[in-house]
Amino acid sequence: MPAKILIADDEPNILLSLEYLMKREGYEVSLARDGQEALDAIRAAPPALVLLDVMMPRKSGFEVCQEVRADEGLRGVRILMLTAKGRDTDVAKGLALGADAYMTKPFSTKELVSKVHEMLEAQGS
Incomplete structure (x- = not known):
């Protein structure tokens, strides 16, 4: 079964390219277009990994990260901030x-894919 990844970014072009990749x-x-939507999606169906933008409306990536880490039930969710x-x-x-x-933008897609594989393998997904 493939690992589930949530991509949270308010920039449509980035969402599309990362989703395709x-x-x-x-x-x-799955996709989220702002921090609150990301948090709701993580709580509803925890993904193996979240690709999380920092600067988003409603809640920043920093706030989302903090709330996920404060929730005992979400400890297994890996977070890669973009x-x-x-x-x-x-x-x-x-x-x-x-x-x-x-990872800071702009990043190479090859580097991102490599990092995602590495993080999910470390997790055992």
Whole structure:
């Protein structure tokens, strides 16, 4: 059974390209267009991995990450933050809030696919 990935980003072009990329890799993909929608989707059907943008409406990726990590039932959800905010302080904040990994935009699709495989293999998905 393919691993489930939730892609949370408010930029339609990024959602489309990441959805295509992850489906091509054989993953089951769902989408969220803002932080609250992402949180609702994670709680309704926890994915193996969330590709989470930091800057989104309603709730930021940082807030989503923090809430997921505070929920005992969601401990197994892996979080890969994808963001244009690449300053060291932003990376440190994301990791401190419980993100498993952090990639800055623009990123290479090859690098992203490799990171996703690595994170899901480590999890045993």
